[in-house]
Amino acid sequence: MRYRRLIALSVLAVLVPLGATACTAEGPGSKTECQVSGCTITFDRGVDAKASVLGMDAELVAVNGSTATLRVAGQEVSVPVGETQPADGTSVTVQEITTDTVVVRIATGLQGN
Template sequence: MTSIKARRLGGFVAAAALGLALLSGCGGEGSQTDCNLNSCTVTFDRGVNASVSVLGVDAKLVNVQNSQATLEIAGQQVTVPVGQDAQSEGFNISVQEITADNVVVKISAA
């Protein structure tokens, strides 16, 4: 009986750790993420090859020109002006802020 409880506890701990990993998003190069179950806010560093894997897709900052960012979401490029939304590959993409150092993007399930 004790071994059954230990296995259940072990399974619970593993499931909790997986859940926390999913909520925090997956890491990437030149980026930081803040995720919940349906969306992730990604801060891409400018001037580097910034990419991240979130919500089951790869996202990459391709280019920033004036007040719009070009991103690659699941292999498809989309250009989004700051403060506006676009859709790509079943995701809503919103560019929230562009600074000299960073680009802040919200990616959410459509």
């Protein structure tokens, strides 16, 4: 019985910090998943898609072929799929563009994806 309690407490100690470091939210035309390292936003195409992450607003402005144009904290940036561009102290990476969605990773600092 004592070992079960110790195991249960150990599992709880590991899971509680993980739950506190990740969150998911949905906004107009977007779904956001955040962790300590940054946020992944799935924007719906063809709508006024916006999200608020890391204390700033992010908006899908346009898609031209394999390049997405986004407005991050008021700064417009065009990013080809698989590449990273800086925007207002963050790094913006376009991970995927489909006919329905654009998946973008916004991270603090200027690290890559």
